[in-house]
Amino acid sequence: MxxxxxxxxxxxxxxxxxxxxxxxxxxxxxxxxxxxxxxxxxxxxxxxxxxxxxxxxxxxxxxxxxxxxxxxxxxxxxxxxxxxxxxxxxxxxxxxxxxxxxxxxxxxxxxxxxxxxxxxxxxxxxxxxxxxxxxxxxxxxxxxxxxxxxxxxxxxxxxxxVPAALPSRLTHVSVANALAHCVEGLVGTGRSPLTDAFYLRSLALIRDGVDRLDEPGEAMSAFQSAAVLAALPRVGMAAAHAVVHVLAPLARVGHAVAHGVVGRTVMSYTAPAVPDRHALIADALRADTALDGVTSVLDTLGVPRGLRAAGVDRAQLSLVADALLESGLPGNPRPIDGRDGLLRILDHAWSGELPQDW
The missing domain is CATH 3.40.50.1970 (Rossmann fold)
Structure with a gap:
């Protein structure tokens, strides 16, 4: 129980x-x-x-x-x-x-x-x-x-x-916000079978919306419901959210892009600690693995794989790390090993290339 x-x-x-x-x-x-x-x-x-x-x-x-x-x-x-x-x-x-x-x-x-x-x-x-x-x-x-x-x-x-009134490149990328809430909420602190239900249904709606991008009204409606479901549970997020809240304003990069790139990177790092949780994500996204499913969704939505492609200067990564350490190293299901561990995650988020073995 x-x-x-x-x-x-x-x-x-x-x-x-x-x-x-x-x-x-x-x-x-x-x-x-x-x-x-x-x-x-x-x-x-x-x-x-x-x-x-x-x-x-x-x-x-x-x-x-x-x-x-x-x-x-x-x-x-x-x-x-x-x-x-x-x-x-x-x-x-x-x-x-x-x-x-x-x-x-x-x-x-x-x-x-x-x-x-x-x-x-x-x-x-x-x-x-x-x-x-x-x-x-x-x-x-x-x-x-x-x-x-x-x-x-x-x-x-x-x-x-309302979202359809904006350029599709903006609205599609924005889905990364809802996706990040689901991925981190399913492994975050305070999760429960009740909160899982919100996140898993949101992931299913995101997958449906991505599959129906050629029907803008249906896709936008699916994404709107997914965003609400993903925001309601208020579960303590994993490290990616803490990184994004510092990175986005400091590097002047959009929150959605930052969530997509950093969330995918932290997800890859965290995977060995939460295999059962990632199995739920993979199932909801109809993918072989959670990382495959998230990567497929982000690629289809037009989210760049790395911060470099989003115009972030690599020199800013050390400033982000210092700011995060000043406020306290962000919690994560797989703990981050100090400044060096944080910089390693940030460096992979910048390049977009994920290692086979962290």
Missing amino acids: QTFDWSPPVAGRIVSAPRALDSLAGLLADLDLAGVVLVTSPSMARSPVFATLREQAGDRIVGVHATVTPHSPMTDVRTLRDMAVARGADGYVALGGSSVIDTAKAAMWLDLDTTRRRTVAVPAMFGGAEVTPRAGVTDEGRKVGLSDERIVPAAVVLDPR
């Missing part, structure tokens, strides 16, 4: 449909949000789905904040919060990737002691920020995590038209 202690996730209402964005007006009314600030990125603000969002929100819009950039700088978060205060907003509608949603969640976090604003999240990517109580921001170049159950969005709108 396996012993575990797990608290079910707290999540808001989740609405999924081929044209789910058309229900936004009714959703805002149900939540009694009379004045909202629309939050998005400059590129998303030019998309047709943003026009649909504006039409649906109508006269409830009291402001538009379309300046969100990757990694959610705290300066931008404060600008958003100040706009909400000045305009008397009682909520946010966040349309975009994890940085957009985290910016709205971080703005909520700043006001938790005074005002309880709520957020409706309309994700365009597959990082799962729409259902978690954590907002990852950057403050003076350093990654910071803000966490509180009260910042979980009150509602999530899953409309496949």
Whole structure:
């Protein structure tokens, strides 16, 4: 019998449909949000789905904040919060990737002691920020995590038209976020048969979505559900996540690419310690081995195998290692042997070439 202690996730209402964005007006009314600030990125603000969002929100819009950039700088978060205060907003509608949603969640976090604003999240990517109580921001170049159950969005709108409005090279690569949550969650601390169910179903949906890329609506819908399932369990992740949270802002590489490359490398390193766990991953991805399955998915999605191909300077690896050691060597099912062991993993992540025997 396996012993575990797990608290079910707290999540808001989740609405999924081929044209789910058309229900936004009714959703805002149900939540009694009379004045909202629309939050998005400059590129998303030019998309047709943003026009649909504006039409649906109508006269409830009291402001538009379309300046969100990757990694959610705290300066931008404060600008958003100040706009909400000045305009008397009682909520946010966040349309975009994890940085957009985290910016709205971080703005909520700043006001938790005074005002309880709520957020409706309309994700365009597959990082799962729409259902978690954590907002990852950057403050003076350093990654910071803000966490509180009260910042979980009150509602999530899953409309496949939203990711489909972005270039496919961006949305396809973003699936690596959900894949990384599954691979690390299945070997992470606090896992249980209950959390396994979330991750394994998410992996199956990812595999189905990859197999149906020629049907964009079906693929995007599968990836959206997979991202939510992969983010809900909140199991302690393995070393790859700790590396990515330092590497991505420092090396200025996208989180999804970093998760795909580093996750695959750490997975290869960890494999000897968790053969039973990797057998589950292989089965869910319909592959001979877990690493084969993950590599096949990442290759099909267009994720580079190495950080070098993503434009990362090899000289930055030592800076990443030092930053990780300063905060404490990341935990992993197969322990990492100090700075040398960490640099070896980073070096293979950079080249994309995995050794036969670690």
